[in-house]
Amino acid sequence: MPELAELKLTADYVNRSAKGKHFYAVQKNPEHKGQLFDVPFNEFIIHTRSRGKELILFLESVDNQDTLPIRMTMGMAGHFRLTRTGEENKHAHLKFLSRDGYTLSFVDVRRFGKWKPKETWSSNRGPCPMTEFEEFKQTIMDNLDKKVFDKPINELLMDQKYFNGIGNYLRAEILYRIDAYPFMPARQMIKEHGDQLFDLCKTMPELAYVRGGGEIKDWNNPFKTENDYIRTTGSFFKCYAKKGMAQLIDKTKRRFWYDPKWKVLDMNQEWDYYSGMPNPKAYS
DNA sequence: CGTCCACGTCTAC
DNA sequence: TAGACCTGGACGG
Numbered sequence: 001m002p003e004l005a006e007l008k009l010t011a012d013y014v015n016r017s018a019k020g021k022h023f024y025a026v027q028k029n030p031e032h033k034g035q036l037f038d039v040p041f042n043e044f045i046i047h048t049r050s051r052g053k054e055l056i057l058f059l060e061s062v063d064n065q066d067t068l069p070i071r072m073t074m075g076m077a078g079h080f081r082l083t084r085t086g087e088e089n090k091h092a093h094l095k096f097l098s099r100d101g102y103t104l105s106f107v108d109v110r111r112f113g114k115w116k117p118k119e120t121w122s123s124n125r126g127p128c129p130m131t132e133f134e135e136f137k138q139t140i141m142d143n144l145d146k147k148v149f150d151k152p153i154n155e156l157l158m159d160q161k162y163f164n165g166i167g168n169y170l171r172a173e174i175l176y177r178i179d180a181y182p183f184m185p186a187r188q189m190i191k192e193h194g195d196q197l198f199d200l201c202k203t204m205p206e207l208a209y210v211r212g213g214g215e216i217k218d219w220n221n222p223f224k225t226e227n228d229y230i231r232t233t234g235s236f237f238k239c240y241a242k243k244g245m246a247q248l249i250d251k252t253k254r255r256f257w258y259d260p261k262w263k264v265l266d267m268n269q270e271w272d273y274y275s276g277m278p279n280p281k282a283y284s
Numbered sequence: 285c286g287t288c289c290a291c292g293t294c295t296a297c
Numbered sequence: 298t299a300g301a302c303c304t305g306g307a308c309g310g
Contacts, residue, residue: 003291033302053292076292077304091304110303112292160293167291240291251298255289 002074004130004165005208007050010079014057014104017082018046021098022062032093037117039068046096046104051121051128052164071119075112081105125164129201130209136164137198140190149187152280153197154256156186165205169240172257174200176239182258183280211236250280 002010022043028036041061048057057070072078081089085103088095092105094115106113127135140162143149148156157163157171166174175182177200178193189197239245239257246260264279271278 006291073293074291075303076290108303109305110290110292112303114293158292169291253299254292 002053002076002078003167003170003208004050004052004128004205006079007053007055007074007165008130008205008209009212010074011048011050011055014046014048014055014080017080017104018048018096021045021100021102021104023059023096023098023104025097027095027097029093029095032111034093034115035117037070041066041068043099044068051131052125053160053167054121054125054164056120057115068117069120070115070117071122072106072115073113075108075110075114077110078106078108078113081107125160126162128164129198130165130205133198133202136201140198144187144190149190150185152183153186153189154182154258154280155250155252158252158254163201166201168254168256169237170201170204170208172240172245173204173236173238176245176257176259177204181262181277182256183262183264183278208236248280 023039023046024043026037026039028034039059041059041063043062044059045062046057046059048055050056053073055072055074057072059068059070061067081092082102082104083089085097085101088103088105089107091109091111092103092107093111093113094106096104098104106115126139129136143162148159148162151159154171154175157166157174158168160166174197178189178196180189180193239259241257244260245257246263247255247257248264250256262277
């Protein structure tokens with residue numbers, strides 16, 4: 001999915017696709033459980049912004065100043081596609097029809113993506129590490145005494161309240177680049193390697209963004225040019241799903257990829273005898 | 285055919 | 298802290 005970089009690429013795609021178009025209708029696939037809503041305008045334009053793993057579509061009336069925001073998340077596979085009207089993808093669940101015969105569709109095979117009209121950014125998600133870097137750092141520093149920072153850093157990185165936009169591949173790529181035990185308590189990691197950790201929470205999504213979404217299977221940056229391929233030779237991924245890396249299923253049932261030098265050999269031991277570091281289980 | 289796996293949340297015991 | 302929510306691709310028999 002869409003993690004931070006893909007959300008930003010999705011926003012770029014929507015802005016570019018909708019540019020100059022006037023839309024007049026919204027349709028929902030009845031299969032989808034999402035809310036059907038009316039757009040109270042005869043004609044509207046669409047623009048969008050992303051923040052972490054959220055995106056807001058702004059439907060703006062052509063006739064007056066009214067705007068209807070739609071808050072969205074992309075789930076595991078959601079994205080937008082512009083097609084000729086009538087040629088929409090089988091899994092297009094929310095469609096905006098334009099006067100010149102095109103449809104901007106929200107396509108989502110697994111239907112984990114969601115939308116909610118009249119809503120803007122969720123209060124339970126923190127600032128975007130890429131576009132609101134100072135606020136992102138400050139929010140964490142202001143809350144460092146909270147109990148949630150006792151959790152191992154590899155688990156806390158998935159917490160959208162503090163790391164909005166970081167997902168399963170980004171946490172692996174971020175922690176792989178820090179020479180420290182990836183299961184240590186988050187507070188300790190932030191105290192000892194905070195500057196590097198914060199920087200990586202910004203630069204890894206930036207790198208994935210310029211490389212067109214981390215080159216993840218099923219996600220292709222529609223704007224990628226031949227020059228981008230040349231400029232970005234080599235995979236973005238050094239750790240996630242790479243042969244030779246260590247992996248384990250974490251407490252939340254997600255697969256965590258990490259440097260085998262920190263390999264946990266016995267999940268039942270409080271201290272890992274190979275790395276000499278505390279076993280992640282000791283913190284769960 | 286079957287089982288496992290996937291870039292993420294949600295909510296119900 | 299299990300499951301629930303979904304489809305489809307990879308791979309095994």
